Amino acid sequence: MRVWRAVLIVAVVLGGLFVAADRIAVSVAQNKAAERAQATEGLDHKPKVSIEGFPFLTQAAFGKLDDVKISADDIAARDGGQSLRIATFDAHLHGVKFSNGYRTAIADSADGVAFITYADLSKAAPLGITVSSAGTSADGKAMVRLTGTIPGIGAKLSVLSQVTVRGADSIGLHAVSLPKELTALGLEDNVRQQIDFVRQLTHLPSGISLTSLTTSPVGISVAAGGKHVTLAG
Incomplete structure (x- = not known):
């Protein structure tokens, strides 16, 4: 019984370490993706990127994430008066492939909503x-x-x-x-x-x-x- 108890304790500890490592990794990936999205689209503010699903590391190992959500506020209009400011934009991306150290992210499909006041x-x-x-x-x-x-x-x-x-x-x-x-x-x-x-x-x-x-x-x-x-x- 003591042996099995020790094995269980080790499994719990290792599982906790994996979860912690997974959450750290997903946080880093989300931040990098948000920075690249801001640079790519020329946004004034960094959007919020949320990588759904667990574990992230397993998904990342296969180079494709099932679901990613992105939310951006105050997307400014271009100069010249022929475009609109977007108050909020929320999108849900499916089948997202990351590459180049998370510098590139392309989704198989996406849907979203832009709100204009x-x-x-x-x-x-x-x-x-x-x-x-x-x-x-x-x-x-x-x-x-x-x-x-x-x-x-x-x-x-x-x-x-x-x-x-x-x-x-x-x-x-x-x-x-x-x-x-x-x-x-x-x-x-x-x-x-x-x-x-x-x-x-x-x-x-x-x-x-x-x-x-x-x-x-x-x-x-x-x-x-x-x-x-x-x-x-």
């Missing part, structure tokens, strides 16, 4: 235009409200605009209808050139594309996904 969407809108919540239309379309003074014309307006995904990395706003006092003067094209606009979401991982969006009282959530997504490179 109405305040940031207003900053990216034409001068004098404010974007706010408008819920969902009767047929399920995501809507926002534009209010303000039309640049170059001076007329005040308040219109509903549909917001949609435009291509792999942008969203666009298109007014459902314009006030009759403007269309009667033949100003529709001129007004639409001012208030219908497209803005890009930058600094997202390479290989990921926007797929759909929903609106809420506080902002817009944009879903994204893709294959062979580069977290760091």
Whole structure:
């Protein structure tokens, strides 16, 4: 009995040391991956990278991790006013292959959500235009409200605009209808050139594309996904 008790104690101690080593290793890997993701995407702040599953060392030995989660806050817009600040971005990556001492990380597939506040969407809108919540239309379309003074014309307006995904990395706003006092003067094209606009979401991982969006009282959530997504490179 004493022999088996001693064996059990040794097994417990070794198991504890393995767990400790595994947690240290995963912490180092997460930090390195976060640093590389920040450098690769040109982020102002280092994102949080979480390597899921246990044990990490066994996964690392095979050169592929089952699941990795990444979370980034305050992803700044590029200069020029043609892109949007992303308040938060959360992604779940599947089948992540690390190489070059964790300097490169490519996922078989990934899905995520970028959140944009109405305040940031207003900053990216034409001068004098404010974007706010408008819920969902009767047929399920995501809507926002534009209010303000039309640049170059001076007329005040308040219109509903549909917001949609435009291509792999942008969203666009298109007014459902314009006030009759403007269309009667033949100003529709001129007004639409001012208030219908497209803005890009930058600094997202390479290989990921926007797929759909929903609106809420506080902002817009944009879903994204893709294959062979580069977290760091």
